[in-house]
Amino acid sequence: MLPRGEYIPLESAIASLRREFPEALKAIAKAINSFDPRTEFDRETITGSKYGNSIPGFALTYGQLGAYLDIAVSKYASVLIETEVGVIESSHVAVNREWLLNQREYAAHQPEVIREVALRSYASKGATVTPILPQLEDQTPEVARTELRKLKIRIERNLTIGSDDQRDREIERLQGLLDISNADKVAATDEKTALARMVKTLTIENDQLRKARAQTAQPFVSVQPTASKAKKHTPTNVEIFNEEVRATRKAVAERARPLWLHEDFADHRTMDMVRTIRCLAETEPMGRLPETDEVLARWLSEDAAPPFAKRPGRPRKEKSKK
Known part of the structure; x- marks a missing residue:
């Protein structure tokens, strides 16, 4: 059981920070994302607890917390978070209170945070002011899962850029998922749009990479192929x-x-x-x-x-x- 008072739930802590000091939240997210996304937090800093008992095998990486904070900065404090044991409720993730206060104190002294706070203070004196940050939106678990899935795909792409064959297979896999989604009409519109955008982006990047490699490649002697290239197998x-x-x-x-x-x-x-x-x-x-x-x-x-x-x-x- 966690010591009472030393840890606070991640969801309520980030939601409170977003309401009271959004500039500091933005700076903390930037600092977390600057670390190696595969590095895990120690259990004294962030741990998982459910109904007073520790979650078996719980672990959280800098990349997963950074993805969660990115959602909080731009939209809301999500009720779900991706961890090494799967997607769980963020209220079951406990953050060391002293560590979070230290992060907030450090962020408050950053020049860009001081500047944004001054601008917000100046803007708040007007009669009618457009908010600097968007209002906190209502959220459902389905929306949270969609956002986490998009961020997970983005993190995995940034960690590893495979060879042309791997990228081609990834395009084919995403295209297959898109075809199934269109045929069965079971995927939500936002998810289909994200898949289509991902296929388009990867295709453009592949074309650009091949053009760049063709321009820098050394000339070679043409050799007649001894056998016709095998036709690619398209899965049914x-x-x-x-x-x-x-x-x-x-x-x-x-x-x-x-x-x-x-x-x-x-x-x-x-x-x-x-x-x-x-x-x-x-x-x-x-x-x-x-x-x-x-x-x-x-x-x-x-x-x-x-x-x-x-x-x-x-x-x-x-x-x-x-």
């Missing part, structure tokens, strides 16, 4: 669907295993875990779950369930001896 809708099912099944198993190890779920049978997974899927992206509980229970039984969870029925309670 069935293959794409099967790959999504495999990815969903893997995500369900990886989510269920740590839950069974936790004391709160140690006595859960397979069908109990089915109900738990379906509840979590409402806020955590796991893919498209099976329509029936029987199929989901078979996945869990084959991939993640410990031996005791596969036994039928519930354990019998022993009668107290009189």
Whole structure:
């Protein structure tokens, strides 16, 4: 259990900072984003706690906190945050109060923060003033997940720029997701627009890279190919669907295993875990779950369930001896 008073929930702390001192929040986000995004915070600075107990395997990187703060600077303090154990509620992430106060104190002495505060103070003296920062917007978990997903894609692109073949495969993967979204009409308009923009951006970047390499490449002797180039295999809708099912099944198993190890779920049978997974899927992206509980229970039984969870029925309670 965390010491009372030493830690505060991330969501309420950032929401309060955004209302009272948005200039400092912007400076803190800039400082966090200047670190290596793969570096993790130590548990004394930021930790995860749920219902008074530590979250097993919890870890948060500078890149993940920076993405969360970027949303807070531009829109709102999100109710969800991406961590090394998946997407969780930001109210379950606890920040060391003294560390946060030190960050605020340091930001308050930065020249750009002092300048922005002075401008806001000057503007507030007018009769009618347009706010420097946009008003805090209402937010739903679906909107928060969409923003986090976009920022996650952006962070991963900045960390690794692969070869042409890797980039081509990424374009094909995104194009496939876009085609499925258009065919089935299950994706939201914002998500389809983001995918289309990403495909367009990567295609333009690929063309620019190839042109630059062609201009700087040394001349070479042309050699006649000995065999015709093999035609690229375009995956069918069935293959794409099967790959999504495999990815969903893997995500369900990886989510269920740590839950069974936790004391709160140690006595859960397979069908109990089915109900738990379906509840979590409402806020955590796991893919498209099976329509029936029987199929989901078979996945869990084959991939993640410990031996005791596969036994039928519930354990019998022993009668107290009189």
